[in-house]
Amino acid sequence: MWDTLIVTPLTNVLLWIYQIFGGNFGLAIILFTLLIRLVTHPLTAQQIKSSQAMQEMQKSKKWQDMQKKHKGDKEKLAQEQMKLYKELGVSPFGSCLPTFIQIPIIFGLYQSITLALAASPLQLLTLTRSVYSILDATALLPLNSRFLWMNLGQPERIFLPFLGDFGLPLLAIIVALTTYLQSKLTMPPPANPGDQSAMMGKMMVIYMPFLLGYFALTFASGLSIYFIASNLAGILQYALMGKVDWRNLLPASMKGVVKSK
Amino acid sequence: MKTKTFVLILVLLVSSLLLAGCAKGLTPSSWPGVVTDGETAYIASATHIYAVSLEDGSEVWRFPEKADAKKSFFAAPVLTPDGQLIVGGYDHILYSLKPQNGQVNWQFEAARDRWIGSVLVANDLIYAPNADYNLYVLNLRGQLQWKFEARQALWSAPVTDGQRIYLGSLDHTLYALEPHASKIIWKKSLGGAILNPPLMGGDGLLYVSTFGGDTFALETANGGQRWKFAADNLVWSTGALKAGDLYFGDAQGNIYALNASTGVKDWSLQPNGPILGAPLIVGDILVFGTESGDLFAVDAHGKNVWTQTIGGMLYGPPVAGGDLILVAPVEGQSLLVALDQTGTQKWAFTPVK
Secondary structure, three states: OHHHHHHHHHHHHHHHHHHHOOOOHHHHHHHHHHHHHHHOHHHHHHHHHHHHHHHHHHHOHHHHHHHHHOOOOHHHHHHHHHHHHHHHOOOOOOOOHHHHHHHHHHHHHHHHHHHHHOOOHHHHHHHHHHOOOOOOHHHHOOOOOEEOOEEOOOOOOEEOHHHOOOEEOHHHHHHHHHHHHHHHHHOOOOOOOOOHHHHHHHHHHHHHHHHHHHHHHHOOHHHHHHHHHHHHHHHHHHHHOOOOOHHHHOOHHHHHHHHHO | OHHHHHHHHHHHHHHHHHHHHHHHHHOOOOOOEEEEOOOEEEEEEEOEEEEEEOOOOOEEEEEOOOOOOOOOEOOOOEEOOOOOEEEEOOOOOEEEEOOOOOOEEEEEOOOOOOOOOOOEEEOOEEEEEOOOOEEEEEEOOOOEEEEEEOOOOOOOOOEEOOOOEEEEOOOOEEEEEOOOOOOEEEEEEOOOOOOOOOEEOOOOEEEEEOOOOEEEEEEOOOOOEEEEEEOOOOOOOOOEEEOOEEEEEOOOOOEEEEEOOOOOEEEEEOOOOOOOOOOEEEOOEEEEEOOOOEEEEEOOOOOEEEEEEOOOEOOOOOEEEOOEEEEOOEOOOOOEEEEOOOOOEEEEEOOOO
16 A cells, blocks of 8 residues: 555656656656656645744734743643644644645655666566556666766765775765755744753754764665755755745854844 | 644655655665676675575675675676686775685775676786776786776676687677787767676687677677667677577566577567576576576477576576576575476575674
8 A cells, every 4th residue: 555655656656757857866866856846835835834824923922922821731722732732823733734745745756766777686576567558668777776886876985095995985975965054044043042842953953863864875866855845845945935044054143143244 | 623634644744755765765676686606606685695505505604704885895806717716896996715624815905986797807807897897918917907987887797708808888889809918999879777797608709698688699890880779778798609699688577599600580488577697508598697586497499397486586697507597686585596397496606684
């Protein structure tokens, strides 16, 4: 069911793009990522809108008073919160539901890239059976996995003369860097900087680049191309909606200076 | 309340979908490769190379002794005339082992990708195809002599007639190379990836099948096409020659018998499941393994002689081990099953964990 609904259709779209764009799998992954971003844009837009509404609500005096008033009674606090959600027309699931719906697509995307790379005989056999008849599997498969200096089916390393046998994981570094940039630029300022969710947000900005950087270091570089394209597309998407705060890149001490100017 | 129920159902649905997706990662990435020297079978299967006695199916040794998550083996090992067992791993390392005890003689670590195909040993050289697009040519001490680069991965062993090395590539091309230098004598594009070694005929012809389902008879001297036959589906293995006929199967489950000189079909039949491996010729019969887990024996006229259910999926070719027929199923109950020539099981080897 997972394959039929998610992985197989995504794989065939990926192969279709590969076929159209002259058998360049790196380019196909980038275009595929942009296409998925475009298709899921309404969900992303709704998520941004909902989280912004939620943040504004949490900053409101009414919310703050309510927190103080029912501090010792969690049940009552929850009831009052629900009332306020209804009153202001804010859905408590509005910000997480679109993300949640996107999770299968993201997982499917990973799997379809891995499946399409077919780096072993059984994977190739599985891929063959996943290709729709409208595509010419004979001519397409196996895919040409070379892109720029990379073999997209292998973790990427650059071997430079002055580094000897050490392979520089350039792509993993770019993945970590773009992940950090995306988190930093698109994360809205917390409603209550001292609370638990704000702390979690800060931790995510630090941990996610390391996590995705580690994935890029370990897994096929085709996935790294996806991470980078997805991060850059995410920044662009937020920028086009006017939701990127470039000042977040500045150290905290300089933010005030820029603002006052 | 309604929203909560909806979200809960959605969580359960998506979680089950994700779990189903993740579980797929546990399947093996290829099928076992087997070779024998008449007394011992050497099986490359996932985390180990096993040496198994053909007499009773007992384990003689395994390499490495303890499973290492970074090491896996699927290419059939190859025995050299000077007593080495050469096998490549998915860890990018080509190993030379002692067939007696599995100890390492040397290892070659310059390749950048997996060793999916077996090596060819000829002219006191080891011709080793790697998925990094290179054919590495080593001496018998594991030292690189030269290499030849194709345009895509190399998944199958080259073959030789003594005059040239014939190498199939996933780049759809069959290369005829000088045996002692990285030089192309001729090459021919065949319109589909070549996944298995070509088959040498004795009459100046060689046979090669492609992922596109075509089988070609080419002249060894210049690559000229003598004939071409289109199967109903992809052909993984070129097959086997016997008494002037070429026998092979396709992924739709057809078995074909062609006149090897003309490419004209003598007969075809469809037993019960896709056929990826070459048939084994045992006396007057041909034994095919099917994805459905059956060994299917036919005579030269296509008449079924016997069928034996092994279980699992039989992707690799059956292999002769003395008087025995050996098969190594994927996801079967045993790693290696030995049968006599009537299809009666003699023993099965299941490694102790």
